Amino acid sequence: xxxLLQKLSAAEREKAKKRSMPDWMEPMLAKLTHxxxxxxxxxxxxxxDGQRVITYVExxxxxxxxxxxxxxxxxxxxxxxxxxxxxxxxxCILDGEVVAFDEEGISDFQTLQPCMQTSSREESKASGVRxxxxxxxxxxxxxxxxxxxxxxxxxxxLREALKWDDPLRFxxxxxxxxxxxxxxxxxxxxxxxxxxxxxSRYLHSRSSNxxxxxxxxxxxxxxxxxxxxxxxxxxFGALLLGFYQYRDLVYAGQVGTGFDDQTLKExxxxxxxxxxxxxxxxxxxxxxxxxxxxxxxxxxxxAFSEWTKxxxxxxxxxxxxxxxxxxxxxxxxxxxxxxxx
Numbered sequence: 001x002x003x004l005l006q007k008l009s010a011a012e013r014e015k016a017k018k019r020s021m022p023d024w025m026e027p028m029l030a031k032l033t034h035x036x037x038x039x040x041x042x043x044x045x046x047x048x049d050g051q052r053v054i055t056y057v058e059x060x061x062x063x064x065x066x067x068x069x070x071x072x073x074x075x076x077x078x079x080x081x082x083x084x085x086x087x088x089x090x091x092c093i094l095d096g097e098v099v100a101f102d103e104e105g106i107s108d109f110q111t112l113q114p115c116m117q118t119s120s121r122e123e124s125k126a127s128g129v130r131x132x133x134x135x136x137x138x139x140x141x142x143x144x145x146x147x148x149x150x151x152x153x154x155x156x157x158l159r160e161a162l163k164w165d166d167p168l169r170f171x172x173x174x175x176x177x178x179x180x181x182x183x184x185x186x187x188x189x190x191x192x193x194x195x196x197x198x199x200s201r202y203l204h205s206r207s208s209n210x211x212x213x214x215x216x217x218x219x220x221x222x223x224x225x226x227x228x229x230x231x232x233x234x235x236f237g238a239l240l241l242g243f244y245q246y247r248d249l250v251y252a253g254q255v256g257t258g259f260d261d262q263t264l265k266e267x268x269x270x271x272x273x274x275x276x277x278x279x280x281x282x283x284x285x286x287x288x289x290x291x292x293x294x295x296x297x298x299x300x301x302x303a304f305s306e307w308t309k310x311x312x313x314x315x316x317x318x319x320x321x322x323x324x325x326x327x328x329x330x331x332x333x334x335x336x337x338x339x340x341x
């Protein structure tokens with residue numbers, strides 16, 4: 001057994017399973033809750049507003065950056081690949097979030113967009129976006145699958161896996177007083193917290209052992225169409241949004257704010273390429289003049305104040321496109337889905 005694993009208790013070492021490095025490990029996902037709590041058996045981490053990235057550092061030193069839907073991201077985040085190549089002293093599989101910060105020091109998905117939407121290393125580096133990789137879990141290290149070990153044990157090994165020089169950062173956590181930390185998070189303008197059961201194993205699914213404490217509302221939506229612009233506005237007026245409830249695509253309202261002129265023009269061109277004559281919705285009708293429907297292929301992130309009683313968004317604001325989630329995966333957060341059972 002590796003020298004690193006010797007740092008664990010005998011009981012925890014028994015849970016580590018020797019195996020060759022897998023090609024893919026499905027990421028663990030958190031469930032949304034509005035029942036916030038403090039508990040000494042849980043840890044609390046800052047919820048970051050970026051892109052989930054699973055990293056594979058192979059025995060020979062090769063680094064693969066993968067999105068949560070199993071798409072390679074090395075060309076999108078070359079700085080992260082280079083840092084891991086020099087700072088990872090052990091073969092391992094890491095789980096974390098790539099983020100960029102706004103002028104107030106708050107992680108912001110929109111700030112990350114110019115880098116996230118690039119298609120080459122050169123274009124990514126030229127974007128001028130300073131990015132960081134906040135790593136919060138370790139799934140595999142030195143020939144052993146450690147997903148069966150307790151979270152605290154995995155974090156202990158994670159600290160030893162890298163040198164932790166920027167842009168790589170260990171994700172700090174609080175123990176015990178979740179309510180006080182949640183209050184602090186909201187006062188600072190953070191997106192919220194992730195509460196995690198400290199003795200839980202890593203599951204390759206959505207689990208109530210990880211819970212989202214959100215300070216503000218926001219989630220992904222499928223783009224189902226757009227409206228014509230008016231006045232001096234370019235591109236389009238608003239995007240038509242939707243989410244899946246079981247197999248039905250449900251209308252969720254429109255978003256018309258949060259765009260700059262460049263995004264309006266570029267997104268209009270992309271939408272025109274997938275335009276269709278009929279509505280993609282199974283439930284709900286936009287009832288909007290000058291509507292253009294599109295095949296539901298694109299996913300975007302939207303912030304909003306609340307859901308209305310008829311499941312529409314109040315005060316929505318566009319934050320950016322997502323390439324790390326398939327349209328069929330987009331559900332209303334907190335709503336049970338057949339696909340999650």
